[in-house]
Amino acid sequence: MSEVPGADGRDRDAEGRARNARPRDGLGRPLPYGAEGVARQPEGVVRTPERSVAEAQALLDAGRPFHAHEVFEDAWKSGPKEERGLWKGLAQLAVGLTHAARGNATGGARLLRRGAAAVVAWADAAPGRARPYGIGVPELAAWAEDLARRVEGGEVPLDPVAAAPTLAP
Structure with a gap:
């Protein structure tokens, strides 16, 4: 990948697809070219569901919810169609935490609630799956609703490490 934008102002990979090669900070915000x-x-890593959960948890614990979102997005795109709602909801929760850590209360609360609804709906629609891959769906949904209320109440930006959820209680 190039380290500077191409003639059209966008980074491109070898196949000509747009890719942003700019460095990013721990919350996924683009930094200037040449910055550390x-x-x-x-992208596009196929993992077992258990590995996805473990890697995402490690990233959340490290204060990198944007990167955890990317792990969930890989699972959502590569996993079985019937599980896409679960992985998409988990990705939305991670992005909601990202927005809240960046100081975006409106986007953070909205995505936290959307993600909570998606994971709960998935578990409700799949009998016997209240804890898919060890994920504590009820606890995770409660965490998201509580954090959304705190964010709306002005608790932004927040510390992504201190606010990170525990996926598998």
Whole structure:
């Protein structure tokens, strides 16, 4: 990947697809070209569901919810169709935490609630799956609703490490 934008102002990969090569900070915000950023999550990695949960938890614990979102997004795009709602909801929760940590109360609360509704709806629609891959769906939904209320109440920006959820209680 190039380190500077191409003639059209966008980074492109070898196949000509747009890719943003700018370095990013720990919350996924683009930094100026040449700045030192954090390592990015590789895209398109196929993991087992258990590995996805473990990697995402490690990233959340490290204060990198944007990167955890990318792990969930890989699972959502590569996993079984019937599980996409779960992974998409988890990705929305991670992005909601990202927005709240960046100081965006409106976007953070909205995505936290949307993600909570998605994971709860998925578990409700899948009998016997209240704890898919060890994920405590009821606890996670309660965490998201509580954090959304705090964010709306002005608790932004927040510390992503202190606010991170525990996926598997």
